Amino acid sequence: MDELRKRAKELLESKTISVVIGYEEGTCNRTRALFVEKPEEASKLIFDSRCVLNLATYITKQEVKAKGKMAIAATIPVMRSIIQLAYEFQVSDKNLLVLGITPESNLMEFKDLLEVETYIHKFEIEINASYREKLDKLAGMTQTERWKFWIDELSPCFKCYACRAACPMCYCHRCTVDFNQPQWIPVPSHELGNLEWHIMRAVHLMGRCIDCDGCANACPLGIPINLLNKRLLEDAKRHFGGYQPVLKGDHLMSTFKPDDKENFIR
């Protein structure tokens, strides 16, 4: 990724960009996010197959935004997140430059978000074979079995909110679960409260989640919470012909159209 380092250095030197967000070598053979503000630090940037953290999570943070115009090393899932965030007015061309990383690990700089949108639309959001198998298994269960599956999976959750912290779409300043006047969703870790929290989160991500698996990767207990999101993505595909983040257009969950098949809504 010499290209990326070179470009980051140039951008910082020319002062067109204040901070470049990328990956660096972390501890225990893992990678972590790096915020490059000085040109000489650009050499720390790396990119390889271990870099799966969704960096788009950082571009909505006030402390990062406050640094000035951001550039971000973005893989396809990150670019999808960026487009959805732009749709929700959280980032724009004014404060973000996308340094795309193609599936072949080549640098691809985008002039603006419109170009990013066009580029990502070449790739369908697809659920891979191993998850496919898990989803089919879940779908094949009876309601009681499925209920037991989720109770068993979610009971250990102690609400560390790592899933929320890893999710680029969880940028709200106040999460529903933090809303405590009144406290609709119980905070203590118990079966019902855990179930409510995760289902609520999945529903809030419907039509917004771009399936980066960040939440499941972040979970210290390895709870497959992303299965909920994947199932909703499937539903979106079945009922509305799929979902791709767009810069402008209709949001899946809030748009009613005359030709929707649900006649009752008319």
Place this chain on the structure above:
Amino acid sequence: MSKIGVFVCHCGENISATVDCAKVAETAAGYDGVVYSIDYKYMCSDPGQSLIKSAIIEKGLTGVVVASCSPRMHEPTFRKACAEAGLNPYMCEMANLREHCSWVHEKGDATTEKAIDLVRILVEKVKKNHSLNAIKVPVTKTALVIGGGIAGIQASLDIANSGHKVILIERDPSIGGHMSQLSETFPTLDCSQCILTPRMVEVAQHENITLYTYAELESLEGFVGNFKAKIRRKSKSLDEKICTGCGQCTTKCPVKKIPSEFNEGLGKRTAIYVPFPQAVPNKPVIDRVNCTYYIKGKCKVCEIVCPTKAIRFDQEDTIVEAEVGAIVVATGFTVKQPDFFPEYGFGKYPDVITGLQFERLASASGPTLGEIRRPSDGKVPEKIVFIACAGSRDPAKGIPYCSKICCMYIAKHAMLYQHKVHGGKSYVFYMDIRAGGKMYEEFVRRAIEDDGVNYIRGRVSRIYEKNGKLIVKGADTLLGAMPVDIDADMVVLATAGIANEGSEELAQKLHTSYDSYHFFSEAHPKLKPVETNTAGIFLAGACQSPKDIPESVAMASGAAVKVACLFSQDELTREPLIAVVNRQAAPVFSSCVGCFLCVSACPYQAIEKEEIKNRTGEVIKTIAKVNPGLCQGCGTCVAFCRTKSIDIQGYTHEEMYSEVMALLNEY
């Protein structure tokens, strides 16, 4: 500390017959914060209301729970009573012990228990209630009337005569609508045009009415009292100011064989045309689809013959922007057209026609100048068959409803036929005769008894041609379903009245609801028949469901009164039960993150962007803002907001939560 008063109403015996009202009052008296609790026979009566008022004053109540009927019924009554005693009206809540409890359950302890629960949740809610003040919004005192049929004309004249400005738009080149096409009108047989045309002229000459014909609504924004309408004035290819309406162009136009819409295809018109001689305005338009110049690029005969040089071939559509305070939708209806009745050969046999076509044949201004002559060869039919319910009341055809006007106009048609064709024989196939209305039943009897129209109760299965006659195969169900074959010369189908073309699109532009038949929906089938669910938009005439002339006119006047009421004040007072985006202290300002997904969720386009600026004018945060004039308090945005940043005033999260908890917690 809250001081709550609970007032349990017996509603005569409506509640007390199954609920132990004294026990409800007694139990409520024991709740935290309840300082006064009483039951009374009629809480809505004057002494009942006095009970509430004096308790507010004497006990210093901070909240009131009236446990009686539905809030739909008496919420305004009790809130007003509270306000008169100095309590904010929104600190008064109603527990619905009648519709939700006593009427639907049998007498017993469980029923009383439920009543106690209903009271308890409201007691807990009232403790969390906040004082609210009515919202004031300014009113633009101009009305927009869409549709220039009899309903639109009546509504426009009534509003204009009450001293307010009216903009009347009509899609066709002339106002008048279906009524101008009719021959005589039931039940008095007075000439339709004779009573209509003076009103049309009055519209054109009224100083308060601006008339735009050949115009359609392009878009609508805004809210009650403050709508912004864009009106598309389709190009007439003519300078109306110069044109004198002399008619030279229409006589000289070489394209003469276009089926006339006004004559329902039974007559012909030219490409530059005035729909009918009494049209208002009486100035022609060029039908660009059929005009030789627009098709082939040459002709311009009309331009050559025009003595005032008023023809403008390059004229373009113009958009007029208008600010209006209220809207009356009077877009009318249409009738089912060919292809819908293959079994009756409609469209295949020229002598099978619709009721509206018969009107044109019977009309003195029609293609036959009022003589009943059949379209195929112009012969006077000696036997004529009328078929009622062609499409209507036929779930298999997708029109389960009754079109309402057909029974009466068929009687009229048969009568007119008998008056005009002496010795002719007329038959009517019907399912039921629905003649509800003043002098209506008498009118039908007159057709049967005095004019000798043969009424046959039964359906027609098929019509086919044989030896130049139309064989109508039916059955007489009053004679044991005996088959009846009639060799008719002409058949008239009373085809179903259906929603007008484009009504669905118009409803969407107006953001009002419509039913599964695409008729506009009224706000309440009984108590709000002319209102729509969108404040400031009213309905008149057959756009809501098929209607006859008296009904359309009555509805139009009703809508006009609603508009006049709206315009009678300079400011509108609205209930403050609307959505509000929270605001907090800096540096948060609001928990809203400005994702604006609520914008598309809002069915009323009530959500806007609000920029929060610092003292130097720099935008710090952009958040959602609910326009209080537009918001209807439906709560969709509340459910949609991930951060729970929106509350409905009077139904806040806290208030709802306390209700739920009151129900779940053991007392």
